[in-house]
Amino acid sequence: GAVVSQHPSWVICKSGTSVKIECRSLDFQATTMFWYRQFPKQSLMLMATSNEGSKATYEQGVEKDKFLINHASLTLSTLTVTSAHPEDSSFYICSAPHSGRISEQYFGPGTRLTVT
């Protein structure tokens, strides 16, 4: 089946620094990708929709200047957490619909971000 990868799987950074998380569709092209945030023992919260060739669209309450999204190619989207703070520590998960179908949406394994 289709595969979505994320890198890194785990990252620790110091408060005030920026960290970039990559999401790749390994065997299919995705003009759209999604970024979710998951707090411990909680559900996934959609943060933004990454659109290849155009600006990302952010969900209400998500700071676009804090969470920079770049959809560089049909197989790569990146999420950069800028000026990270401890409250940004979370599990970040991306997903991509295969062939543009909601029925075929594949999730990455997630990235655990810890800000110290």
Next chain:
Amino acid sequence: AQSVTQPDIHITVSEGASLELRCNYSYGATPYLFWYVQSPGQGLQLLLKYFSGDTLVQGIKGFEAEFKRSQSSFNLRKPSVHWSDAAEYFCAVGAGDDYKLSFGAGTTVTVRA
């Protein structure tokens, strides 16, 4: 906008016993419905999905779910659970052409020997 409710936060079940996880959705038309499983520290794995047709859907790992429009429900069942079924289960609903999914709060399943 669509929404999902999973009434049970935590369920404990004995190995070999049956399991049912509840999911209720809110959406004006027929939604796309999904069940995902997440093991600790892992991403999501799709168990099954419903779009149309037969309201009883079979999935992987012996799971099934039944769509009941009158009750706005999409409950997940497994006749006999295995210790490896201990995980977090999420119900999700999607609609329209924007591919966005809304997730329920999740149900943690603990399997006791």
